[in-house]
Structure formats: structure tokens, C-alpha cells
Amino acid sequence: MSRTIDDVVSPTQTNTIPADISGQMLDLDEDDDFEVFSKDSTLADGSMFNASMQTSPGSMVNQCKFEEDEDGDSKDIFITVDNPESHVTAIETFITYRVLTKTTRSEFDNSEYEVRRRYQDFHWLKGKLEEAHSTLIVHPLPEKFVVKGMVERFNGDFIETRRKALHKFLNRIADHPILSCSEDFKVFLSAQAWELTTYKKQGPGFLSRMGETVRAVANSVRGVKNRPEEFTAIQEYVEDFSNKISSLDKVTQRIVKEQKEYLEELKEYGPTYTLWSGSEEELAEQLKGVAGCIERCCQETEEQVGHLSDTLVPVLHEYVLCAETLKAVLRRRDNIQAEFEAKNEALATKKVDRDALKVEIDKLEDRVEWANNALKGDWVRWQRSMRGDLKSAFLSTAEKNVDYYEKCLAVWETFLLSQRTEPSEETDRDNTS
Amino acid sequence: MRQQHTTQEDMMADSGPKEVAVIGNTDLTSAELDNNIKNTMVEIEKGTSLLRKMEISVAEAEKRTGKNTVNMQEIYTVYLIETRPVDALTEGITPDSLWRRYSEFELLRNYLLVTYPFVVVAPLPEKRAEIVWHKLSADNMDPDFVERRRVGLENFLLRVASHPVLCNDNIFYIFLTEEKDWKEMVYETGFQAKADSRLKAVNAAFRVKNPDGRFTELKHYSDELQTVLSQLLRVRARVADRLYGVYKVHGNYGRVFSEWSAIEKEMGDGLQSAGHHMDAYAASVDDILEEEEHYADQLKEYLFYTDALRAVCRKHELTQFELEMVALDLACKKQQKEELVTGTVRTFSLKGMTSKLFGQETAEQREAKLQVLEQQLEEGEEAVKEKNTESDEFVKTAWVDIERFKDQKDRDLKEALISYAVMQISMCKKGIQVWTNAKECFNKM
Numbered sequence: 014m015s016r017t018i019d020d021v022v023s024p025t026q027t028n029t030i031p032a033d034i035s036g037q038m039l040d041l042d043e044d045d046d047f048e049v050f051s052k053d054s055t056l057a058d059g060s061m062f063n064a065s066m067q068t069s070p071g072s073m074v075n076q077c078k079f080e081e082d083e084d085g086d087s088k089d090i091f092i093t094v095d096n097p098e099s100h101v102t103a104i105e106t107f108i109t110y111r112v113l114t115k116t117t118r119s120e121f122d123n124s125e126y127e128v129r130r131r132y133q134d135f136h137w138l139k140g141k142l143e144e145a146h147s148t149l150i151v152h153p154l155p156e157k158f159v160v161k162g163m164v165e166r167f168n169g170d171f172i173e174t175r176r177k178a179l180h181k182f183l184n185r186i187a188d189h190p191i192l193s194c195s196e197d198f199k200v201f202l203s204a205q206a207w208e209l210t211t212y213k214k215q216g217p218g219f220l221s222r223m224g225e226t227v228r229a230v231a232n233s234v235r236g237v238k239n240r241p242e243e244f245t246a247i248q249e250y251v252e253d254f255s256n257k258i259s260s261l262d263k264v265t266q267r268i269v270k271e272q273k274e275y276l277e278e279l280k281e282y283g284p285t286y287t288l289w290s291g292s293e294e295e296l297a298e299q300l301k302g303v304a305g306c307i308e309r310c311c312q313e314t315e316e317q318v319g320h321l322s323d324t325l326v327p328v329l330h331e332y333v334l335c336a337e338t339l340k341a342v343l344r345r346r347d348n349i350q351a352e353f354e355a356k357n358e359a360l361a362t363k364k365v366d367r368d369a370l371k372v373e374i375d376k377l378e379d380r381v382e383w384a385n386n387a388l389k390g391d392w393v394r395w396q397r398s399m400r401g402d403l404k405s406a407f408l409s410t411a412e413k414n415v416d417y418y419e420k421c422l423a424v425w426e427t428f429l430l431s432q433r434t435e436p437s438e439e440t441d442r443d444n445t446s
Numbered sequence: 447m448r449q450q451h452t453t454q455e456d457m458m459a460d461s462g463p464k465e466v467a468v469i470g471n472t473d474l475t476s477a478e479l480d481n482n483i484k485n486t487m488v489e490i491e492k493g494t495s496l497l498r499k500m501e502i503s504v505a506e507a508e509k510r511t512g513k514n515t516v517n518m519q520e521i522y523t524v525y526l527i528e529t530r531p532v533d534a535l536t537e538g539i540t541p542d543s544l545w546r547r548y549s550e551f552e553l554l555r556n557y558l559l560v561t562y563p564f565v566v567v568a569p570l571p572e573k574r575a576e577i578v579w580h581k582l583s584a585d586n587m588d589p590d591f592v593e594r595r596r597v598g599l600e601n602f603l604l605r606v607a608s609h610p611v612l613c614n615d616n617i618f619y620i621f622l623t624e625e626k627d628w629k630e631m632v633y634e635t636g637f638q639a640k641a642d643s644r645l646k647a648v649n650a651a652f653r654v655k656n657p658d659g660r661f662t663e664l665k666h667y668s669d670e671l672q673t674v675l676s677q678l679l680r681v682r683a684r685v686a687d688r689l690y691g692v693y694k695v696h697g698n699y700g701r702v703f704s705e706w707s708a709i710e711k712e713m714g715d716g717l718q719s720a721g722h723h724m725d726a727y728a729a730s731v732d733d734i735l736e737e738e739e740h741y742a743d744q745l746k747e748y749l750f751y752t753d754a755l756r757a758v759c760r761k762h763e764l765t766q767f768e769l770e771m772v773a774l775d776l777a778c779k780k781q782q783k784e785e786l787v788t789g790t791v792r793t794f795s796l797k798g799m800t801s802k803l804f805g806q807e808t809a810e811q812r813e814a815k816l817q818v819l820e821q822q823l824e825e826g827e828e829a830v831k832e833k834n835t836e837s838d839e840f841v842k843t844a845w846v847d848i849e850r851f852k853d854q855k856d857r858d859l860k861e862a863l864i865s866y867a868v869m870q871i872s873m874c875k876k877g878i879q880v881w882t883n884a885k886e887c888f889n890k891m
Contacts, residue, residue, distance in 0.1 A: 250709055253706075253709045254706075257702055257705060257709070260698070260702045261699070261702055264698040267698075268695050268696065271688065271691040271692045271695055272692050274688050275689055275691070278681065279688075281681050282678075285678040285681055286678070288674050288677070289675070291670075292667060292670040292674060295860075296859055299860060303863055306870075310870075400713055400891065403713075403891070404888060404889075404891040407891070408885060408888045411881050411882075411885035411888055412881075412885055414877065414884075415882050415885065417877075418874045418875075418878045419874070419878055421874045422874035422875065425867045425870045426871060429867045429868065432860075432863075432864050432867070
């Protein structure tokens with residue numbers, strides 16, 4: 014699939030890049046206000062306020078251990094997402110991806126599964142996971158729609174980028190000690206298409222979900238009164254982190270853009286030396302040599318940009334989405350607490366059946382405690398993987414850049430060597446005459 | 447035989463603000479000189495009678511204000527030309543110096559062009575900065591531009607001073623040594639009257655029948671070279687522009703890493719130091735591109751040289767054309783004589799017509815006419831001889847200088863391309879260093 018510059022660098026790219034980019038060109042050193050545009054696509058999932066799903070602490074016991082588990086060593090479920098295919102029906106066209114699972118877990122009947130899933134299905138899964146575990150941090154999905162309306166949903170690069178992100182999404186869930194035990198997750202991986210459709214239809218109906226959402230919104234309007242300090246700290250961190258990671262995302266995309274424009278000019282530069290060599294005699298060889306060097310550097314530059322686009326850009330983008338997820342998780346936690354606080358106040362003021370209310374309040378209190386613990390645990394886990402992911406992405410980028418310069422260095426040094434040998438031939442001639 | 451090779455850097459004078467070029471190898475005996483006819487270094491030796499005696503440099507530039515020809519205030523730049531006898535190298539003998547404006551350099555060059563039309567005269571640096579990579583440096587008052595122009599002017603003087611013919615010119619010598627009255631002296635030479643009108647030259651270029659094939663080839667070459675160098679310089683400027691963008695955006699990494707490090711515990715140090723390296727990376731592009739400007743200037747000099755090449759070709763076409771004209775005239779006259787002698791009119795002529803209409807001329811009239819024709823024929827023969835000699839002389843001397851120029855060009859451009867490769871290598875090494883450092887910082891995250 015040929016990539017054109019337009020596919021990736023067009024202004025219809027996912028993240029907002031300031032329109033007046035040229036003005037920033039020469040002022041970058043003094044530019045303190047490298048604007049952070051807010052992402053205006055709030056993920057639909059983030060607004061799933063299903064705060065009152067009955068998840069008693071007791072039922073958690075049956076689920077997997079909550080402690081951190083060693084990354085990689087005890088990995089017992091391997092998932093790949095590949096092989097995108099387009100499907101055309103009377104109503105729509107869509108892409109499905111093959112999801113291949115290999116596992117040794119006892120909950121699964123087989124050790125291997127191969128199914129086809131479309132984006133909708135991934136979206137459904139994420140929603141279910143967040144419903145069931147509202148204060149756990151679910152790794153983000155690639156966006157449903159591209160901001161600023163990219164026309165070509167079926168563009169090769171777009172599909173590939175999405176595929177990689179979906180692959181990461183499933184593997185993150187598989188790595189998560191609690192989420193990977195989800196029944197919904199199991200069904201997602203193993204059910205045939207029609208089975209999945211049937212399964213999806215179960216569960217609380219649309220109207221009941223509406224009721225939940227309304228209540229959740231009502232609670233969030235009231236706001237939480239006594240948020241524990243640590244969650245406020247996390248919230249502040251998430252705010253800052255969100256800003257920083259968005260900036261990095263934009264900077265990196267800008268670098269890719271500039272690098273590509275540089276490459277375009279460089280591609281025209283080499284041939285001018287070749288053209289010149291056509292008019293020269295003595296200099297022809299040397300000029301062709303320079304042209305060759307520039308061409309090889311072009312190839313290296315192309316590779317370097319590709320690496321940047323494949324490695325750093327997606328990771329930064331993921332964490333931009335992560336930041337939004339975190340904000341949503343914190344909001345949901347707040348809502349759980351707000352609901353509890355509201356009921357608590359009612360106890361003091363309203364004339365209702367105190368005993369029934371007390372029972373409810375105890376349940377809510379447990380919920381708050383469980384939610385807080387879940388979040389705290391997952392927060393530590395998330396930070397670790399964030400550090401790991403970003404460190405490895407930047408490391409890889411730095412390594413690639415070193416490699417790039419080393420390769421270009423070799424190209425020019427070889428050329429120089431070929432030039433320097435000639436003068437020594439001249440001096441030999443002089444010395445013998 | 448030991449040769450003392452002077453490096454191209456001396457010739458190009460592009461290695462720093464106060465660099466002084468000395469080409470003063472006194473080791474060669476005259477016998478060795480004769481033996482080294484083919485050695486291009488020797489051709490410089492022969493012409494450096496001036497440079498053997500004195501060092502020349504354009505040391506400084508200064509702004510002046512004054513009234514111009516239309517009595518308006520203007521700001522202009524003057525350049526300090528310093529000259530010093532070669533022997534006085536060691537002690538702190540202050541050089542003689544005088545100030546010259548760019549327009550005076552132009553006047554000098556025009557004088558040389560007219561006075562030595564067979565010489566490929568070195569070009570002056572740009573009057574206005576045209577092919578620039580960075581919009582800022584398009585300003586004539588910009589210090590970087592002024593500095594590069596200073597270097598270019600010094601280079602021009604050294605080129606002239608090392609030219610075997612031009613170095614002996616008195617006007618040039620006085621340009622270097624006496625500030626006042628030089629302009630008057632130049633005008634007094636009357637060179638402006640000797641200048642060929644452009645119209646004459648263009649006319650000759652169209653109508654000349656048998657120019658020397660080598661000059662035609664040279665003209666094509668200079669056109670090709672001009673086209674290709676213009677294009678190359680334009681693209682290079684765009685590449686430089688883009689490279690600047692890439693490097694400078696990395697500066698943003700520096701800032702954001704620094705801010706981000708403030709909210710991270712474990713990653714803070716790694717990020718902070720990585721940020722510094724990103725800043726260093728962004729800053730490094732300024733020096734890289736400044737060096738490349740020198741390379742561009744070397745190419746520009748040869749771009750401008752193409753004008754000088756074309757001027758020599760035009761002069762050849764003009765002398766050849768004039769030769770053809772007098773030869774044609776002579777042939778005409780010969781034919782007229784023949785007609786007069788034999789009484790036949792071979793070609794249609796007004797004379798033939800009138801003689802048919804008004805009758806033949808008398809014998810005396812014919813005799814008188816014959817006398818005049820004989821005289822004209824003699825003069826014509828003389829003229830043809832003269833023009834022939836002139837043309838031959840010109841072709842000979844011009845071609846010697848063209849060969850000299852070709853060798854110079856090949857040498858200079860070879861060096862320039864090598865220095866370009868060296869620059870690229872240096873840039874790559876800097877890149878390796880920065881990103882290796884950054885990698886270590888990321889490792890600590």
C-alpha cells in the first residue's frame with residue numbers, strides 16, 4: 014500500500030495542529046505558549062456513568078488476585094489482531110479484524126480461538142469493562158471517528174494504525190489482573206459472530222441504563238464534598254500530565270511534518286548534482302558521487318520518519334487518550350462517593366425508613382471503599398506501565414536517530430575517502446617526475 | 447622537486463573575518479618554473495608578482511552616512527582594504543589601509559572588463575542578497591550579509607591580484623593603495639568609451655558566421671552552468687530552510703520535557719537532562735547552516751563567473767564579426783574592381799541599371815573610379831590583416847585565460863565539494879552525540 018504524504022500529513026489528521034504553523038517557525042525558542050488545544054472529541058465511553066452496578070466486594074473474591082503481577086513471566090494469554098478485511102452489505106461497508114487468541118487459562122474451553130471482530134465490538138467490550146469496573150483504568154481504544162472528518166476511513170494507513178491500537182488494547186486487557194478475568198472479555202475472544210450478537214443483547218436494558226445515567230449526572234452536578242487528598246493529588250497530576258502529553262503529541266507530529274517536508278526538498282537536491290555532472294568533465298565523477306550520497310541520505314531520512322510515525326507517534330497519542338480515560342475514571346469515583354454522601358445526608362434530614370436507608374448506605378460505603386482501592390491499585394499499575402511505555406518509545410526514537418546519523422556519516426565518509434585518495438595519486442606522479 | 451602547495455583556503459579566503467592570504471613561494475628557481483608549465487600551481491606563481499610583494503585583505507566593514515547623487519541621505523557600507531609588504535609579516539608594522547565602497551569595486555571591475563576583454567574577470571559578490579535560505583538574511587544591512595560580502599570582496603581582490611595579467615594593472619594597484627582621486631584616474635583612462643555597446647554585441651552574436659567552435663561550446667557551457675547552479679542554489683536554500691525547521695521544533699521537546707519533569711518523581715531527572723540535549727540539538731543548526739552558507743558562496747562565485755565567460759565569448763563574436771565584415775567589404779570591393787575592369791556586370795546593381803539607362807561611363811571616369819577602388823582595396827587589405835591579427839591575438843590570449851580559468855574552477859569546486867562532505871560529516875557527528883546523550887537520559891527515566 015503506497016503511502017503518500019497527503020495521507021498522513023493532511024490537515025485532516027486526528028490531532029489538531031495549529032493552523033498558523035508558519036508563524037511559529039522562527040519563534041520556537043521563545044514560544045512559551047505552544048498552545049495546547051483541548052481535544053474536543055470526548056470519548057463516548059467516558060460518559061458511561063454506570064455507577065450503581067451491583068458489584069459486591071464479595072464477588073470480587075472469585076476474581077483474580079488484585080496484586081501486581083509480573084509482566085511477561087506469567088503471561089498466559091496471547092492475542093493478536095491482524096488481517097483486516099472489508100465487508101460490504103446492503104446498508105454499510107465496514108472492516109473486520111481477525112482476533113487470534115492462544116491461552117492456557119482454565120476458564121477457556123479451548124486453548125486457541127480465531128474470531129473476526131469489527132470496531133463496534135471492541136467499543137462494546139470497552140463499555141462493558143468500564144461498566145463492571147468503573148474505577149479501573151481501561152486502556153483507550155483508538156478513536157471512533159477522526160476529528161476534523163477524515164474522508165477516507167478505509168485508507169490503508171488509517172486501518173493499519175487502528176489495527177495496531179486495537180491489538181494493544183486487547184493485550185493490555187489481557188495483562189490486567191482483574192480485567193482479563195471478565196466474562197465479557199472471554200466472550201469477546203471466543204464467541205462466533207452470531208453468538209456475540211446474542212450475548213450483547215443480554216444485560217440491563219437501554220432504559221435502565223438511561224436511568225442510571227440520569228442519576229449519575231444528577232450526582233455529578235452536586236459534586237463530591239470530602240474527596241480524599243490523594244485523589245485530589247491524582248487529579249491535579251492527571252491535569253498536568255494531560256497537558257504535557259498533548260504538547261508532546263503535537264510537537265512530535267510537527268516534527269514528522271517538518272521532516273517530511275525536508276525529505277521532499279532533499280529528493281530534488283540530489284538530482285541537481287547529477288544534472289550538473291552532465292556539463293562537466295573533471296568534476297563529473299565527484300558530482301555524481303555527491304548526488305549518490307544525498308540520495309542515500311534520503312533513504313535513511315525516509316526510514317527515520319517512518320520509525321517516528323510507527324513508534325513514537327502512536328504511543329504519545331495513546332497516552333493523550335489515556336489522560337482522558339483517567340479523568341473519566343476519577344469522575345466516576347467522585348460520583349460513587351457523591352452518591353454515598355447524598356444518601357448519608359438524607360439520613361440526617363429526611364423522614365424515611367431509616368433502617369432501609371442505613372442498609373443502602375452501608376452498601377454504598379462499601380462501594381466507595383472498593384472503588385477507591387481499585388483505583389489506587391490500578392493507579393500504581395498505570396503509572397508503571399506509562400513510565401515503561403514512554404521510556405521505551407523515547408529510547409527507541411533516540412536509538413533510531415543515532416542509527417540514522419551513523420548511517421549518513423558512513424555515506425559521506427566513504428565519499429570523502431574516495432576523494433582523498435586521488436590527490437595522493439597526484440603527488441606520486443609529481444615525485445616521480 | 448618539492449612543491450609547496452598553497453591550499454585553496456588561501457585562495458578562497460573564506461575561513462574567517464581577518465584571514466589574510468599569502469601566496470609567496472620563493473623556493474622555485476626559473477628552471478623549475480619552466481619545468482612546471484603543466485603544474486597549475488605555477489601559473490599562480492607566474493602571476494603573483496603583486497602578491498609576492500604585498501598582502502591584501504579586506505579587514506573590516508563600517509556603516510557611513512552621506513548624501514548621494516540626488517542629495518538624499520543614505521546609509522552605505524565601506525570596506526577597509528589593508529595592504530602590507532610581504533617581508534614585514536612578523537613585526538607589528540601596521541598595514542596601509544583605505545576605505546572603499548561597493549560601487550568603487552564595481553567601477554574597478556568594469557574597467558578591467560573593458561581593458562582586458564580576453565580575461566575571464568572574477569565576479570564581485572552579490573550586490574543584494576538574493577538566493578537566501580532564511581528570510582532575515584535578505585537584508586543588505588544584516589551583519590551576516592555584510593560579513594559574507596566582505597569575504598567576497600577580499601576574494602575578488604585576491605583573484606585579481608593572483609591573475610597573471612591583471613595583477614600588473616596600474617589602476618588596480620592604485621585602487622589598493624590610494625584612496626583619493628582614484629575614481630578620476632579611472633575615468634581618465636577613457637575606458638568607458640572603449641566599451642562595446644550591448645547592442646553591437648548582440649547584433650554581432652546574431653550575425654556572425656564563423657565563430658571559433660570552442661567559443662560556441664564555451665557559451666553553451668556557461669549557459670548550462672548558470673542554469674544548473676541557479677537551480678542547485680535554490681534547492682539547497684530550500685533544503686536548509688526545512689532542516690532549520692526540523693531542528694528548531696525539537697526545542698519544544700526541551701521546554702515540555704522540563705515542564706513535565708516537574709510533575710514526575712522517577713522520571714524527572716531523566717526528562718530534565720534529556721530536555722537540555724534537545725535544546726542543544728535545536729541550537730546546533732545555526733552553526734551548521736552558517737557553515738553551509740560559505741559553501742553556497744563558493745558556488746555562487748562560479749555562478750557569477752558564467753557572466754564573465756559569456757563576456758569573453760561575446761568579445762570573440764564581436765571581433766570575429768568585425769573581421770567578417772571587413773573581409774566581406776574587401777570581397778565586395780574586389781568584385782567591383784573586376785566588374786569595372788572587365789566591363790561586365792555580373793550581379794544586379796544600381797550601377798548596372800544606371801549605366802544601362804544613362805549610358806556607359808567615359809574611360810576617364812572609369813579610370814578615376816578604378817583608382818579609388820585600388821586605394822580602397824589597399825586599405826581593405828590592411829584592415830583585414832589588422833582584424834585578422836586582432837582576432838587571432840584575441841583568440842589566443844583568451845583561450846590561455848580560459849584554460850587557466852577551467853583549471854582554477856575544477857580545483858576550487860573539487861575543494862568545495864570536499865568541504866561540503868566534511869560539513870555533512872560534522873553535522874552527523876553532532877547528531878550522533880546529541881542523541882546518544884539523550885538516549886542515556888531516557889535510560890534513566
